[in-house]
Amino acid sequence: MKPAPFAYKKAHSLDEAVALLGEHKDARLLAGGQSLIATLNMRLSSPALLIDINGIGGLDGIAEKNGAVEIGALVRHVQAERSDLIARLAPLIARAMPYIGHPAIRNRGTLGGSIAFADPAAELPACLMALDGEVEAFGPKGKRAIKAQDFFKGLFETALGPQDVLTAIRIPVATKDTRVGFAELARRHGDYAIVGLAASARADGKGLSDVRLSFFGVGDTPSRARRAETALAIGDVEAAVAALDLDPHDDVQATAAVKKHLAGVLLRRVAKQLMEPRP
Numbered sequence: 001m002k003p004a005p006f007a008y009k010k011a012h013s014l015d016e017a018v019a020l021l022g023e024h025k026d027a028r029l030l031a032g033g034q035s036l037i038a039t040l041n042m043r044l045s046s047p048a049l050l051i052d053i054n055g056i057g058g059l060d061g062i063a064e065k066n067g068a069v070e071i072g073a074l075v076r077h078v079q080a081e082r083s084d085l086i087a088r089l090a091p092l093i094a095r096a097m098p099y100i101g102h103p104a105i106r107n108r109g110t111l112g113g114s115i116a117f118a119d120p121a122a123e124l125p126a127c128l129m130a131l132d133g134e135v136e137a138f139g140p141k142g143k144r145a146i147k148a149q150d151f152f153k154g155l156f157e158t159a160l161g162p163q164d165v166l167t168a169i170r171i172p173v174a175t176k177d178t179r180v181g182f183a184e185l186a187r188r189h190g191d192y193a194i195v196g197l198a199a200s201a202r203a204d205g206k207g208l209s210d211v212r213l214s215f216f217g218v219g220d221t222p223s224r225a226r227r228a229e230t231a232l233a234i235g236d237v238e239a240a241v242a243a244l245d246l247d248p249h250d251d252v253q254a255t256a257a258v259k260k261h262l263a264g265v266l267l268r269r270v271a272k273q274l275m276e277p278r279p
């Protein structure tokens with residue numbers, strides 16, 4: 001199938017993109033196109049105008065700033081996957097990147113597009129939640145920061161307003177005590193996960209504190225399993241599995257019962273990673 005006809009404009013600044021979004025109510029931003037173009041081709045969406053943001057400068061950097069790693073919205077997945085800074089200071093993101101689609105998708109897809117699209121089975125939104133990160137948005141009133149826990153509102157729904165451009169994400173820099181874990185189950189490597197888990201914690205003596213378990217593929221948004229986090233912090237992995245407070249729905253990939261079972265399998269794997277000292 002081919003997309004419905006649409007107009008195309010290339011924005012060269014954030015102000016221009018925001019102005020175009022204001023003038024055209026039925027417009028969509030185009031970043032890497034790896035999700036948007038597929039939805040157009042399947043006629044799941046038919047915007048009148050695509051506003052290409054790839055010509056906006058300054059959105060493709062990765063830098064350490066004020067105790068955080070700031071990753072620009074137009075950083076491609078491949079760029080993040082190969083970044084030494086991300087490997088060192090945001091190791092959970094580094095672990096998750098190879099699971100996103102296939103190399104051809106990672107060559108074009110952007111981190112900003114993935115977070116803004118907010119697919120409930122996507123890796124990066126769950127990582128952002130696990131790391132207590134934040135999103136920077138630019139809109140008609142200028143820049144603002146939105147905490148990850150306030151950003152993901154529902155199925156493909158975020159706190160971005162109709163005239164907002166996501167400009168960057170920020171993740172607190174990992175310290176020597178930071179522990180991270182990541183695992184997912186998909187039918188084939190590169191497919192969207194049936195269930196996945198991104199996690200972070202702090203090594204605290206022989207145990208863990210600040211455990212954050214962020215599951216994906218089990219709800220409309222990334223889902224924290226808070227009772228399981230408490231059990232894991234006292235070192236009881238089986239109690240954490242028994243306490244898993246998730247409420248998945250059946251979907252095309254698996255029933256709710258299978259998803260809940262797989263979430264327990266992943267939790268055991270990720271708990272092991274969290275308890276390993278960092279290399």
Ligand SMILES: Cc1cc2nc3c(=O)[nH]c(=O)nc-3n(C[C@H](O)[C@H](O)[C@H](O)COP(=O)(O)OP(=O)(O)OC[C@H]3O[C@@H](n4cnc5c(N)ncnc54)[C@H](O)[C@@H]3O)c2cc1C
Binds near residue numbers: 035111114124166
């Ligand atoms: C076959 C296939 C397999 C895939 N597998 C996975 C997978 O396993 N895991 C995964 O996470 N993803 C997967 N993807 C999606 C891929 O990661 C996309 O790159 C990503 O979801 C969207 O990024 P993009 O830059 O391509 O955004 P686009 O497709 O350009 O845009 C997606 C949406 O976000 C909006 N948007 C984009 N950038 C911004 C911004 N800066 N500010 C505000 N809104 C913005 C757009 O308007 C659009 O609505 C897959 C895609 C394909 C085609």
